[in-house]
Amino acid sequence: MKEKDNDSSKKSSLMTRRTFLKGGALTTAALSTGVLGAEVGEAHLALEDYPSALKRATVTLKVNGLRHRLEVEPRTTLLEVLREELQLTGTKKGCDRGQCGSCTVLLNGRPVYSCLSLAIEAVGKEILTIEGISDGETLHPVQRAFVQEMGLQCGFCSPGQILATVALLGKNPSPSEAQIRQALAGNLCRCGAYPMIFKSVQTAARLR
Amino acid sequence: MTLEEVIEREGYSVIGRPTPKKDGWIKATGEAKFADDLYFPGMLHGKLLRSPLPHARILHIDTSRAEKLPGVRGVVTAKDFPGILYGDFAHTRDYLPLAQDRVRYIGEEVAAVAATDMDTAEEALDLICVEYEPLPAVFSPEEAMQPEAPQLYDRAPNNIASKSEFHYGDVEKGLAESDYVREDTFETQSMKQGMLEPHACVGLWEGSGKITLWSCKSSPYVVWRHLAMGLGVDPGNIRVIQTYIGGSFSGGKQEGMPMDFCAVILSKKTGRPVKFVHTMDEVLVIGHMRHSMKIRLKTGVKRDGTLVAQHCRIIANGGAHASIGQLSIFLPGLGLNLPYRVPNVQMESYRIYTNTGFAGALRSHTQPQICFARESQIEMIAKELDLDPVEMRRKNARAGGDVTPSGFKLGTFGFLDGLDRVIEASGWREKYGKLPRGRGIGMAGSGMISGARLMSHSASSAQIKIREDGTVALMTGSADIGQGADTVLSMIAAEVLGVRVDDVTYAMIDSDVTPLDPGAFSSRVTLWTGNAVKQAAEDARKQLEEVAAQKLKADPKHLVFRDRRVYVRHDPQRGMDFASLVRSTQNRLGHPVMGQGSYTSGDEPIAVQGGYGNASPAYSASVVVVEVEVDEETGHVTLAGIWNASDCGFPLNPMAVAGQSMGAFTMSMGQALYENLIRIEGQVMNPSFRDYKMPLIVDLPKVENVHLFDIITNDPNGPFGAKEAGQGPGDGVIAALANAIYNATGVRVKSLPISPSKILSGLEESRSNKP
Numbered sequence: 001m002k003e004k005d006n007d008s009s010k011k012s013s014l015m016t017r018r019t020f021l022k023g024g025a026l027t028t029a030a031l032s033t034g035v036l037g038a039e040v041g042e043a044h045l046a047l048e049d050y051p052s053a054l055k056r057a058t059v060t061l062k063v064n065g066l067r068h069r070l071e072v073e074p075r076t077t078l079l080e081v082l083r084e085e086l087q088l089t090g091t092k093k094g095c096d097r098g099q100c101g102s103c104t105v106l107l108n109g110r111p112v113y114s115c116l117s118l119a120i121e122a123v124g125k126e127i128l129t130i131e132g133i134s135d136g137e138t139l140h141p142v143q144r145a146f147v148q149e150m151g152l153q154c155g156f157c158s159p160g161q162i163l164a165t166v167a168l169l170g171k172n173p174s175p176s177e178a179q180i181r182q183a184l185a186g187n188l189c190r191c192g193a194y195p196m197i198f199k200s201v202q203t204a205a206r207l208r
Numbered sequence: 209m210t211l212e213e214v215i216e217r218e219g220y221s222v223i224g225r226p227t228p229k230k231d232g233w234i235k236a237t238g239e240a241k242f243a244d245d246l247y248f249p250g251m252l253h254g255k256l257l258r259s260p261l262p263h264a265r266i267l268h269i270d271t272s273r274a275e276k277l278p279g280v281r282g283v284v285t286a287k288d289f290p291g292i293l294y295g296d297f298a299h300t301r302d303y304l305p306l307a308q309d310r311v312r313y314i315g316e317e318v319a320a321v322a323a324t325d326m327d328t329a330e331e332a333l334d335l336i337c338v339e340y341e342p343l344p345a346v347f348s349p350e351e352a353m354q355p356e357a358p359q360l361y362d363r364a365p366n367n368i369a370s371k372s373e374f375h376y377g378d379v380e381k382g383l384a385e386s387d388y389v390r391e392d393t394f395e396t397q398s399m400k401q402g403m404l405e406p407h408a409c410v411g412l413w414e415g416s417g418k419i420t421l422w423s424c425k426s427s428p429y430v431v432w433r434h435l436a437m438g439l440g441v442d443p444g445n446i447r448v449i450q451t452y453i454g455g456s457f458s459g460g461k462q463e464g465m466p467m468d469f470c471a472v473i474l475s476k477k478t479g480r481p482v483k484f485v486h487t488m489d490e491v492l493v494i495g496h497m498r499h500s501m502k503i504r505l506k507t508g509v510k511r512d513g514t515l516v517a518q519h520c521r522i523i524a525n526g527g528a529h530a531s532i533g534q535l536s537i538f539l540p541g542l543g544l545n546l547p548y549r550v551p552n553v554q555m556e557s558y559r560i561y562t563n564t565g566f567a568g569a570l571r572s573h574t575q576p577q578i579c580f581a582r583e584s585q586i587e588m589i590a591k592e593l594d595l596d597p598v599e600m601r602r603k604n605a606r607a608g609g610d611v612t613p614s615g616f617k618l619g620t621f622g623f624l625d626g627l628d629r630v631i632e633a634s635g636w637r638e639k640y641g642k643l644p645r646g647r648g649i650g651m652a653g654s655g656m657i658s659g660a661r662l663m664s665h666s667a668s669s670a671q672i673k674i675r676e677d678g679t680v681a682l683m684t685g686s687a688d689i690g691q692g693a694d695t696v697l698s699m700i701a702a703e704v705l706g707v708r709v710d711d712v713t714y715a716m717i718d719s720d721v722t723p724l725d726p727g728a729f730s731s732r733v734t735l736w737t738g739n740a741v742k743q744a745a746e747d748a749r750k751q752l753e754e755v756a757a758q759k760l761k762a763d764p765k766h767l768v769f770r771d772r773r774v775y776v777r778h779d780p781q782r783g784m785d786f787a788s789l790v791r792s793t794q795n796r797l798g799h800p801v802m803g804q805g806s807y808t809s810g811d812e813p814i815a816v817q818g819g820y821g822n823a824s825p826a827y828s829a830s831v832v833v834v835e836v837e838v839d840e841e842t843g844h845v846t847l848a849g850i851w852n853a854s855d856c857g858f859p860l861n862p863m864a865v866a867g868q869s870m871g872a873f874t875m876s877m878g879q880a881l882y883e884n885l886i887r888i889e890g891q892v893m894n895p896s897f898r899d900y901k902m903p904l905i906v907d908l909p910k911v912e913n914v915h916l917f918d919i920i921t922n923d924p925n926g927p928f929g930a931k932e933a934g935q936g937p938g939d940g941v942i943a944a945l946a947n948a949i950y951n952a953t954g955v956r957v958k959s960l961p962i963s964p965s966k967i968l969s970g971l972e973e974s975r976s977n978k979p
Contacts, residue, residue, distance in 0.1 A: 089245035090238020092454070094404040095488040099897035102404050130238035139236065147232035150863050153871065154690025155235030156405045156454030162236060177910060185906045188897065190402045190455050191690050192874030193867055194905045195914050 059123050063088065064132025072119045079103045079114035082129060090130035090159050094188075101187030104160035105129050111167040111186075130159035133166060141207035142166050142200075151200030153191035161187050165201050174205055209920055214858060214929075221770050222703040223928055226863035230695045230714060231452075231688065240452040243408035243424040244485045251410065252281055252322040254474055254484040255329040256466060257336050258493070259311035259318055262563035262890030263345035263358060266309050266318065266338060273335040274321055279328035282477040283336070284470060285319045294438035294464060296430075296663075297816070300370055300530035302361060305438050305469030311340070312360055312528035313563050314890045315493040320470035322482045347890055349502070349525045349560035360528065360561040367561040369526040370534040374541060374818035376613035377552030382517025386508025390589055394505065394581040395959040398525065398885040399498040401570050402878075402902050405454020406486040407461060411471025415479075419472050420447045426456035426689045427463065427727025428717040429665075434464025439472070450717040456689040457875070458569035460496040462729055492895035495566035497885060499524040499536055499559070499574065503581040509589055513600035515550045520578075522557035527566030533559040535662060536567070536574055538816045543578030545612035546655025547623045547829050548604040553613050555818065563890050569729060572935035575656060576876050576942050583652035583943030584958065587950070597947075598631060598640075601653055606829075608921065615820045616827060620921035620931075622855030623653060623829035629917045634833040634851040640951070646840055647848075648952025651833045652940030657824035658857075658923075658932040659732025659809075662816055667808035668732075669723040670740035672701060672748045674801040676794060678772060678787030680707060682744075683715040685725025686737040691871075691934050692864030693733045697741045699860055700927055704745035706769025707786060723804075731932030734860065735826055736807050738927035743805025751801050755793045759784060809925070825925040830854040830936045832873070835913075836948040840971055843964025845881055845949060847909050852941075853917035857931035862918060865933040869916050872938025878903045880942040884961050 056071045063086060070085055079096070082088045082105070091114055094102030098116040105114045106128040133140040139147065142165045152158040161184060168175055168183035175183065180201045189197060209217075215224040234240045271283040286308040295301035307318050319336050323329040344358040351357055352367040360367055383389050409423035419441065425431045428448040436443035453461060467484035474482045486494075501524045508517040522540055526533045537559040544553045559567075590597040605627065606612070608620040630651065631637070639649045659666070673681040682701050688694040698712035715722055725737060749769060757764040760783065762776045775783025793799050814821035835849040852869055859865040882901040886893040894900045908914070916937075922929030942960065950956045955970030 083245075087247065088238075089241070092242070092405070093244060093485075094406070094454075095897050097488065097896055097898070100404050100488075130236075134237055139233070143236040146236050147228055150228045150232065150867055152229065152232060152235050152690075153692070153867055154403070154405070154453060154455040155231065155240055156242065156403075158235050159238045181906045185904055188404060188902060188904065190404050190457070190875075190902060191867070192871035192903070194874065194903075194908045195870055195911045196867060197905065198911050 145204035264340035290440035317466035322474040345563035382552035401457035401459030403455030413476035498570040499567040517552035526559040529566035531568035622919035626831035626853035650948030652943035654939035656936030658826040672803040739807035748803025843967035855919035856933040857923040858929035868934040869937040876938040876941035
């Protein structure tokens with residue numbers, strides 16, 4: 001590979017994206033762990049060294065009450081399966097790193113970031129997405145509350161906010177002010193509709 | 209006048225009433241299709257290769273290995289484009305779809321691939337080999353201005369990308385005649401728009417030459433122009449179709465981006481639709497961010513606090529491209545003309561090229577920065593002169609009817625009303641200087657334009673078609689980006705035509721179909737597009753009035769359109785159903801009811817280099833008070849209360865105005881306290897929302913401590929008196945927080961963000977200064 005015959009005496013540098021990424025990843029690892037241990041080195045073995053085809057697993061996922069038989073790679077996230085395989089695009093891909101909350105879905109009633117959950121981990125669990133909470137054209141009370149109180153602006157974070165609220169009210173029908181804030185602390189809203197989101201949750205608690 | 213009094217006096221049936229967003233249902237169910245939610249048969253997935261170096265010559269790009277990878281359908285580099293620069297201001301235009309022979313920042317787009325799936329596309333990027341010759345790079349604007357610094361562009365000596373200079377009155381004389389002169393330097397940081405939806409698009413180039421781009425664009429017509437420019441094709445061949453937009457804040461969705469060009473050119477190459485979606489790391493690494501600024505502000509005042517002269521010098525980090533920097537560097541001048549009467553003002557502002565991601569607009573384009581400087585300094589001056597900061601602001605405040613030194617004509621300007629409201633509501637008099645240590649209250653004032661009259665294309669247009677069932681199809685060129693354009697514009701049409709908001713459908717923007725409009729930015733939609741919609745609705749109503757007058761044997765002047773009926777004012781029984789009137793007009797008489805309207809605000813030009821003239825048809829004023837609690841052990845700031853008064857002219861949709869006001873507030877709060885795009889040698893060090901911190905629900909005060917006030921001034925230039933509401937309410941927030949933190953701790957922080965460490969070192973310093 002060209003990148004391997006890098007010669008420091010040459011004025012020009014040959015760069016591929018991988019050498020760039022490796023440098024970046026190592027720096028990040030060094031920053032976060034403070035050491036450059038053997039595992040870090042191993043983790044950055046060239047991709048070519050891994051088997052070319054990762055084994056696919058056949059799994060059954062129960063999404064919004066319906067069973068889907070799917071072939072997935074073990075590394076595939078639940079978010080990818082929902083969006084790419086099942087075309088349930090109501091679950092949004094924001095940061096894809098578990099930092100924004102746009103991809104929140106419920107697993108057995110608990111809110112999870114679907115971008116940080118593997119599809120194979122969801123086997124045997126009830127997966128609930130935004131598409132599964134209304135009853136036909138009748139909105140779920142939480143959805144109704146978000147619409148009425150305008151707990152949304154651009155709407156990108158709304159499916160996540162709504163599902164986080166459904167989860168909260170599922171286990172705590174009359175949450176305190178602090179409990180509401182805590183339950184939604186993992187869902188960013190860059191439009192800054194927070195007070196309206198807060199009121200939506202309160203209204204939803206009343207509507208239920 | 210109160211909201212209710214205006215509604216009563218004017219007899220409004222739709223506007224002025226809190227109305228939830230029209231697209232709430234589709235967004236709450238997840239049915240709204242954002243750009244990444246689009247899937248087409250045979251669609252390919254694209255990825256962009258980015259420069260790993262801050263400044264380098266591209267010697268050679270070898271794409272052969274990538275092309276051979278199974279699943280790869282196409283690879284493109286700059287050679288696939290005609291090499292035409294695109295962008296906004298002709299004299300600063302410097303974008304290319306892909307870097308041609310030089311890269312100027314880490315993250316700049318160099319090549320693109322399209323493959324059958326995303327993994328293959330990523331793998332293909334690894335196989336592209338780019339030979340670079342590194343060039344010396346420069347990262348700080350001050351260094352970049354030095355004569356020996358590396359030059360980014362031949363056309364820009366000393367790396368001055370753009371500048372704006374003006375001088376009204378005589379600042380030197382003013383300063384000499386002042387009793388007190390104060391000079392401070394304030395520094396603001398780079399900040400990202402932080403929209404949660406990454407940029408995404410699908411491009412299709414058909415054999416016929418028709419080019420279609422589906423994308424989350426807040427200004428589809430700007431993109432339409434950019435695409436035509438950079439591709440070197442006839443604009444008539446290009447169609448830009450807007451999808452739902454997951455936040456814009458001018459983070460790139462307002463213009464043509466490399467991904468858009470690559471999607472369509474790769475579609476041409478492969479014969480398939482091609483989708484591109486940025487990862488969030490990419491979004492945070494590439495350009496589009498708020499300018500970081502060094503603001504040197506010198507202000508002269510009389511002993512009683514009367515402002516006499518103000519001199520401002522700004523150096524802004526523009527990054528590697530011009531973007532709309534010519535406008536960015538003109539706009540801080542607004543801050544020197546609003547909201548106070550300063551007879552002598554001078555500004556020299558420079559936007560400097562550096563080898564970092566480029567800066568451009570971000571919600572309230574440069575205003576929060578200049579307000580931070582001015583409103584912090586006013587507070588310091590008041591303290592020095594032992595004046596009440598509220599009274600000092602009151603003494604200098606502008607009012608409706610004023611003309612500023614640079615020629616802004618303030619029709620209405622509710623600054624003093626706003627000031628009174630927040631002072632009273634916040635209990636300022638009982639709190640200022642009387643709160644326990646660690647607790648503080650602060651305020652700031654600001655002014656904002658309702659749409660700049662500075663672009664070559666400023667005018668808005670609107671069309672209305674009435675269907676036979678009495679429902680109204682409204683089309684404009686202003687995208688709904690979450691701000692509520694769909695609802696407020698529909699409300700205007702519904703009010704004029706006497707139908708319900710639900711009877712009006714608001715079209716997504718499609719450059720083949722919807723009327724021309726520059727788009728959603730500059731706080732322009734409600735006033736500019738709103739006026740166009742009002743006119744279009746009046747045009748349609750007039751067409752119906754003629755028929756209704758004949759049918760009801762009445763004077764058209766006496767007809768009332770209300771509640772889906774048309775009737776005679778003094779005899780409401782004499783009337784008819786709106787839908788049957790439409791059917792008679794259209795289906796029997798053969799007059800299709802189609803209204804059109806447009807709005808512009810004069811055509812005398814203003815030079816963005818700092819020219820004299822009226823920058824906008826209307827100006828809004830905001831005054832904000834915040835109360836904070838500062839933990840002196842950790843430096844952590846807790847926001848305890850917000851009182852924000854904004855003169856939106858008239859709140860057509862009070863619910864959306866509140867949403868906008870909070871949105872602007874929250875974004876500025878993020879800039880004040882948390883956000884900072886950290887770059888070392890041009891490398892973004894925190895390209896994730898874990899490390900780039902934005903406000904969360906837990907950072908806001910309890911709802912009962914959030915108080916928003918609409919100041920009603922009924923601006924004669926606004927549709928039903930309305931002005932902007934989406935940006936002004938955030939302008940003073942940073943300064944208000946800085947002032948409150950000072951009030952709580954005695955620590956004055958003049959650089960952003962006001963991080964806990966800065967507060968702690970300030971506290972440390974004040975402790976060590978004590979005997």
